[in-house]
Amino acid sequence: MPLDELLDAVGRVALEIRDGLSAHRGTETGQENPSGERQLAADVWADERVRARLLDVPGVVGYASEERSTADVHGEDADGYHVAVDPLDGSSNLATNNPLGILFGAYDRPLPAAGRHLVASGYVLFGPLTTMTVARDGTVSEYLLERDTNHTPGRLLEQGLQLPAEPTVFGIGGSAPEWQKPLREYVRSLEGRLKQRYAGALVADVNQVLGYGGMFAYPQLRSRPDGKLRLLFEGNPVAHIIETAGGRSSNGEQSLLDVPAERLHQRVPVHVGNSELIEGLERALAES
Ligand code: FBP
Secondary structure (H helix, E strand, C coil): CHHHHHHHHHHHHHHHHHHHHHHHCCCEEEEECCCCCEEEHHHHHHHHHHHHHHCCCCCEEEEEECCCCCCEECCCCCCCEEEEEEEEECHHHHHHCCCEEEEEEEECCCCCCCHHHEEEEEEEEECCCEEEEEEECCEEEEEECCCCCCCCCCEEEECCCCCCCCCCEEEECCCHHHCCHHHHHHHHHHECCEEECCCCCHHHHHHHHHHHCEEEEECCCCCCCCCCCEHHHHHHHHHHHHHHCCCEEECCCCCHHHCCCCCCCCECCEEEECHHHHHHHHHHHHCC
């Protein structure tokens, strides 16, 4: 089954990347990625490793990443997967030894494609443990990635993951003066009820919401009307995972999975988490 081989390949290359991070820490390329952000040597190195490994997987016919301006399409096989990857999500955390990871989404058509065309999404989290969380076939599973094991794609830790009914944490990117007024007021209504947790890496923040229940947002900012995160590489995969785990995603008005994909690196405001919290935020923004 090509999807099994794809997930196995992600798990294996993730362990190689984790082992090599220390050798690539701290150096900048002096270049910018297609989104105009400073590119770290670790970003480029991870992207090259992931691309080489995934394009080797039978059934993967396309590769696109945050670090490349265009997608590589190999073969016009209509049944193949077009993979969108953030090869080192939260790479700015490497300098301070905070959690980071790898984000990916396997689409069933050429990119850019809307999130409804995701067949599988997942992330590898380089935390105290190295885990991979995957949404596929209507369920979310978490695996422990270990070297020299015959478990593929890793040792199954949990299956049928669902967001806890009672939320406890929230994390919002940017800063309060930059948020829209209704968001500032909504966040104020959460204080005292939920604990603030913000890791500076989407994979870590979303994993925290998946485990503890709550909400993560990188919202529209005054300086960034479309937010910071990219629809194809970040918004859609985390929306697919959270919605499959019983939660909700929104660009402020609708599910991220329904946002039309027009450009490979298009940005989108990202809000994901417990349905009641996301619905409350959408109502607050609608009143603005
Ligand atoms: P990249 O590191 O892949 O560019 O990802 C962007 C990101 O690091 C997200 O992982 C995270 O949610 C966000 O930016 C943090 O942004 P900020 O540094 O503005 O808090």
